[in-house]
Amino acid sequence: MSRVYNFSAGPAVLPEEVLKEAADEMLDYKGSGMSVMEMSHRSKVYDDIIKEAEKDIRDLMNIPDNYKVLFLQGGASQQFAMIPMNLMKNKKAAYIITGQWAKKAYKEAQIYGDAVAVASSEDKTFSYIPDCSDLDIPEDADYVYICENNTIYGTKYKKLPNTKGHTLVADVSSCFLSEPVDVTKYGIIYGGVQKNIGPAGVVIVIIREDLITEDVLPGTPTMLKYKTHADADSLYNTPPAYGIYICGKVFKWLKKMGGLSVMKERNEEKAKILYDFLDQSKMFHGTVVKEDRSLMNVPFVTGDKDLDAKFVKEAADAGFVNLKGHRTVGGMRASIYNAMPKEGVEKLVEFMKKFEAENA
Amino acid sequence: MSRVYNFSAGPAVLPEEVLKEAADEMLDYKGSGMSVMEMSHRSKVYDDIIKEAEKDIRDLMNIPDNYKVLFLQGGASQQFAMIPMNLMKNKKAAYIITGQWAKKAYKEAQIYGDAVAVASSEDKTFSYIPDCSDLDIPEDADYVYICENNTIYGTKYKKLPNTKGHTLVADVSSCFLSEPVDVTKYGIIYGGVQKNIGPAGVVIVIIREDLITEDVLPGTPTMLKYKTHADADSLYNTPPAYGIYICGKVFKWLKKMGGLSVMKERNEEKAKILYDFLDQSKMFHGTVVKEDRSLMNVPFVTGDKDLDAKFVKEAADAGFVNLKGHRTVGGMRASIYNAMPKEGVEKLVEFMKKFEAENA
Numbered sequence: 001m002s003r004v005y006n007f008s009a010g011p012a013v014l015p016e017e018v019l020k021e022a023a024d025e026m027l028d029y030k031g032s033g034m035s036v037m038e039m040s041h042r043s044k045v046y047d048d049i050i051k052e053a054e055k056d057i058r059d060l061m062n063i064p065d066n067y068k069v070l071f072l073q074g075g076a077s078q079q080f081a082m083i084p085m086n087l088m089k090n091k092k093a094a095y096i097i098t099g100q101w102a103k104k105a106y107k108e109a110q111i112y113g114d115a116v117a118v119a120s121s122e123d124k125t126f127s128y129i130p131d132c133s134d135l136d137i138p139e140d141a142d143y144v145y146i147c148e149n150n151t152i153y154g155t156k157y158k159k160l161p162n163t164k165g166h167t168l169v170a171d172v173s174s175c176f177l178s179e180p181v182d183v184t185k186y187g188i189i190y191g192g193v194q195k196n197i198g199p200a201g202v203v204i205v206i207i208r209e210d211l212i213t214e215d216v217l218p219g220t221p222t223m224l225k226y227k228t229h230a231d232a233d234s235l236y237n238t239p240p241a242y243g244i245y246i247c248g249k250v251f252k253w254l255k256k257m258g259g260l261s262v263m264k265e266r267n268e269e270k271a272k273i274l275y276d277f278l279d280q281s282k283m284f285h286g287t288v289v290k291e292d293r294s295l296m297n298v299p300f301v302t303g304d305k306d307l308d309a310k311f312v313k314e315a316a317d318a319g320f321v322n323l324k325g326h327r328t329v330g331g332m333r334a335s336i337y338n339a340m341p342k343e344g345v346e347k348l349v350e351f352m353k354k355f356e357a358e359n360a
Numbered sequence: 361m362s363r364v365y366n367f368s369a370g371p372a373v374l375p376e377e378v379l380k381e382a383a384d385e386m387l388d389y390k391g392s393g394m395s396v397m398e399m400s401h402r403s404k405v406y407d408d409i410i411k412e413a414e415k416d417i418r419d420l421m422n423i424p425d426n427y428k429v430l431f432l433q434g435g436a437s438q439q440f441a442m443i444p445m446n447l448m449k450n451k452k453a454a455y456i457i458t459g460q461w462a463k464k465a466y467k468e469a470q471i472y473g474d475a476v477a478v479a480s481s482e483d484k485t486f487s488y489i490p491d492c493s494d495l496d497i498p499e500d501a502d503y504v505y506i507c508e509n510n511t512i513y514g515t516k517y518k519k520l521p522n523t524k525g526h527t528l529v530a531d532v533s534s535c536f537l538s539e540p541v542d543v544t545k546y547g548i549i550y551g552g553v554q555k556n557i558g559p560a561g562v563v564i565v566i567i568r569e570d571l572i573t574e575d576v577l578p579g580t581p582t583m584l585k586y587k588t589h590a591d592a593d594s595l596y597n598t599p600p601a602y603g604i605y606i607c608g609k610v611f612k613w614l615k616k617m618g619g620l621s622v623m624k625e626r627n628e629e630k631a632k633i634l635y636d637f638l639d640q641s642k643m644f645h646g647t648v649v650k651e652d653r654s655l656m657n658v659p660f661v662t663g664d665k666d667l668d669a670k671f672v673k674e675a676a677d678a679g680f681v682n683l684k685g686h687r688t689v690g691g692m693r694a695s696i697y698n699a700m701p702k703e704g705v706e707k708l709v710e711f712m713k714k715f716e717a718e719n720a
Contacts, residue, residue, distance in 0.1 A: 002388065003387060003393050004392075004393030006394050011397060011401060011598065011601060012398060013394070014395065014398055019387050019395050019397070020386075022386055023386035024383075026380075026382055027376065027379050027380065027383065028362065033362055033363050033364030033679070034364060034373070035374065035379050037374055037379070037559040038368065038371055038372060038373050038374055039371055040369070040371060041560065043368075043682070073435070073561060073600075074433050074434055074438075074583055075583075075597045077582070077596070078581065080583075081581030081582065081583060082581075108581065111579060111581070194601075199397040199600075199601065200401065200598040201600030201601070202561075217579070218579075219579045221438065221440075221442075221445075221471070221584070222437070222441065222468055223435075223437050223440075223441060236437070237436070237437040238552065238560040238561075240559075240560055241371060241554075241559065242559040242602070243561055243603075246397065321393070
């Protein structure tokens with residue numbers, strides 16, 4: 001067995017020890033005589049798994065008691081509808097457009113009410129985060145929506161928008177658990193887990209309790225009401241049980257690593273290695289305004305499409321895989337989530353140096 | 361490691377060799393250097409997995425070309441809304457109420473239009489399937505809805521309802537791939553996979569192409585339109601990729617076993633062992649009308665709650681687990697899905713005989 005360095009934007013690399021544990025427990029979870037895949041979600045043994053997972057993410061993120069943690073399905077794309085269906089009491093919301101995912105969320109919200117784009121960085125291919133210190137947010141907006149880390153474009157909010165007292169809703173799919181966060185600043189923090197936490201098919205929603213009500217838009221499916229899942233502790237129907245179990249293992253791994261402050265340091269250190277190289281390279285260049293750079297997703301280009309393609313191919317042959325950039329940015333993108341070891345980034349930079357020397 | 365006999369109604373037992381393969385491939389899927397959990401769903405290696413899974417279920421069920429196979433999320437509960445949102449053009453549908461899940465689907469449909477209960481077996485705790493040869497189905501009903509195998513109550517339609525020319529929609533969660541089926545008799549066949557096919561978090565929808573349209577009810581979320589997923593071959597957003605991979609392995613296992621005709625024989629043989637015993641036992645009794653008995657879920661009672669509880673406990677201690685019946689039926693329930701070996705049923709009956717002798 002030989003593992004590659006996997007720079008996929010998601011689904012993405014997971015901690016090797018988590019995968020090893022999962023493999024070891026596949027046929028018999030802790031003496032239960034069965035796989036976690038085979039367990040009734042109403043059984044005591046599974047209840048312990050989901051409760052422990054919730055406890056651990058609460059510890060990691062320091063989630064206050066007046067927030068619920070929900071393990072749901074359908075990915076961020078389903079949240080794009082669920083958020084307005086549950087929150088748009090005044091049928092108005094403010095969206096900040098910093099990439100494809102924010103834009104999709106904004107378009108979906110228009111089905112349900114008056115979604116207003118209060119800022120956008122589309123003019124420069126989403127290569128920066130707009131100034132959000134004094135936005136023209138409608139008084140009666142039910143919430144302000146952001147995508148906090150933009151996977152495709154490699155930007156991240158370093159400062160949250162001034163919502164002027166409105167509820168902040170954030171998609172954190174690609175920066176989930178990558179650094180400490182002040183949950184009290186948000187009404188909803190949510191993300192698909194398939195980048196930093198676990199296998200695709202689980203979305204975690206952290207929601208302030210006052211936002212969970214029966215007063216949803218007419219026609220909202222039972223499964224798309226936060227209240228349905230909050231009242232049932234995420235067990236209204238069969239949850240994506242195996243995925244939640246893997247998430248739980250990643251939470252334990254994060255705790256063992258020292259928690260989110262330590263992860264932030266590690267992630268800063270890893271990103272610095274790559275950004276420092278990009279800043280001095282004569283061949284490779286970052287595509288993002290420096291102060292808005294993501295710690296998780298690092299897009300870069302050579303400026304020459306053929307050379308980009310040659311690099312992606314030779315890198316893959318050398319064991320650095322999934323480096324091709326998104327078609328809207330071109331070039332390359334290295335996603336360096338929590339589970340990417342520092343060594344992976346160091347070796348990638350070594351390889352880039354060698355490639356630059358050989359192709360100068 | 362010691363595996364139990366797991367009679368859980370779902371999530372449920374999976375073939376041991378599928379679990380072994382999954383464990384072996386956990387850190388490195390076929391030389392890719394990564395787990396299937398870590399793969400981009402847009403990668404060639406994953407595309408092969410999902411395409412092969414679709415091909416195999418098409419082979420197994422002999423699915424005609426004018427039906428799409430969709431791998432979705434949200435379980436059957438989400439289909440309860442998705443079906444009327446997509447199909448209720450006339451805002452009318454006929455529901456046959458044969459258990460809790462059919463009833464939930466019926467209630468959800470009432471959010472979207474005039475859902476009419478055209479038959480029910482609730483008068484006798486859903487212990488039979490109503491006569492569906494000449495139902496009073498509204499002329500303009502968009503579809504007729506059934507739950508084909510009733511997990512909680514242990515009944516199954518042995519003959520499909522006479523829909524009088526209307527589209528038939530069937531939830532087959534608990535009898536999926538347990539016997540051959542004539543797909544052309546249905547407009548939609550769907551089911552959560554967590555009983556007969558794979559880990560919870562995947563729902564498979566087999567839908568006739570003419571039912572996939574843009575003409576859905578106003579307010580239908582993008583993610584709840586069949587067209588969204590059909591147009592993107594189930595890759596509109598990140599699918600529950602690892603779950604689909606396990607489903608694919610189960611499809612291969614079913615093919616190796618000989619396909620659905622062989623599975624039907626095996627399942628009939630297994631069920632007969634248990635039903636024959638129940639029919640002659642002086643202590644244990646089946647709860648369902650004989651001609652409507654499910655091959656998958658076998659509820660039984662002693663008629664004495666304390667004795668039931670004693671049985672469930674002693675059975676669990678002997679390695680026969682998850683035999684407690686649903687609270688609405690009481691007593692016991694043995695779910696004997698595809699992956700339950702004949703030996704498991706034989707040993708359970710041996711244990712029941714011994715228990716009966718000891719407690720007569």
